[in-house]
Amino acid sequence: MVKKNDNRDFSQIPRVVIKRLFKYHSALENLLSKGTVKVSSKSLSADVHVKASQLRKDLAYCGEFGTRGKGYDVKYLNGKLAEILGLHTEWNYILAGFGHVGHAFVCYEGIFRKGFNVKGIFDIDEKKIGQVFRGIEICDISKMPEIVREHNVQIGVITVPFDSGQSVCDKMIEAGITAILNFAPVLLKPKKSIFIERIDISRELVTLSHYLSHHKE
Amino acid sequence: MVKKNDNRDFSQIPRVVIKRLFKYHSALENLLSKGTVKVSSKSLSADVHVKASQLRKDLAYCGEFGTRGKGYDVKYLNGKLAEILGLHTEWNYILAGFGHVGHAFVCYEGIFRKGFNVKGIFDIDEKKIGQVFRGIEICDISKMPEIVREHNVQIGVITVPFDSGQSVCDKMIEAGITAILNFAPVLLKPKKSIFIERIDISRELVTLSHYLSHHKE
């Protein structure tokens, strides 16, 4: 089964679309585990609560993966999406701030399963430094450049409290990190242009409180 | 200082705008703590990395809070945003799934500071049930309706692993919860129309792996 894949520039796909591609991928994984072989845009889109036309438009960013009149081959589409999403590669990350959030992150099942591996954990707490967690020694941040270099680390995860986020970000960039996932309640201003994704739990909670305040029936 | 506030329907504000309003609010808190009294749309918008015109348009959803030629009163605008975001109210929540993520959530500083209070923690693990954490006894899910009723709980936080998310969601709705924050790697299908916000750490990580795969220089 050969499909055209006309030198598309996957870097131009909007972030919203990427996030939906991941939803499709997850739904396909699920279908795959149930042994489903074929799926239509209608059925797959229903699984992830989007319109069928949107699913098809999203896929159109990437190529042509279906067969008119038939639908999509679950395994083939799943593989293609994994490829586009970079899930066929193993990625290494370091984590700064080994508090509750950092701990939860490292233990989070889904992350390991998707091929993301911790290669370094950093904290400023003297009591934590030197401890070993899941085979990784918790280090002082001064060891960061060495670890990033030695283990070919691309990703930095920031789970420090409050304002130390910025200085950690600076140090990660200096060490050679090119993409950051930021849980710190701070808007990072990177010295160099790199990719930053932020998760702000308070912000999501506030959408709830806004809803509750104004949607009383 | 009296401003018009012409019976606007805050429930119609798009979620993207709400999230930016929260950013403005956070930046204003920061200014307030530094003793700043007045701020212009230009300066405030720069703090949160948006265009001044966007900040003004966002505020236009809510009313008129500034003075032409002068700017905004920091304290006044901050208060108004807090009101719109529902941060002048105390909200009660319950949490299901007291693993790493649940633990991190309950301990997360920002949540408590913003007026969100835990009123119940649930887990299926026999060993955890009966333990007391920060004054809250960890219970079996069967106690949920009682606790929701007694403590006037509006929010449910789902931090269970994998697929038990859906059944927990059902039970929360049955118990009277009207807004859910979902960390489970599952798309919830609520039996009744309620507000659901999802945080998916894997999804955010995947935007990083996509970036790294296709932006090599």
Added chain:
DNA sequence: GAATGTGAACGTTTTCACAGCA
């Protein structure tokens, strides 16, 4: 003069509707 508030222009994302293919 300075900075807000807003209609109009612009750009992006979603949806529609159907041509094209198995």
Added chain:
DNA sequence: TGCTGTGAAAACGTTCACATTC
């Protein structure tokens, strides 16, 4: 006939530019 892939249309969100107000 059934379902994909895609232009065209609609909806939505952002930016511009300036009239308005202090």
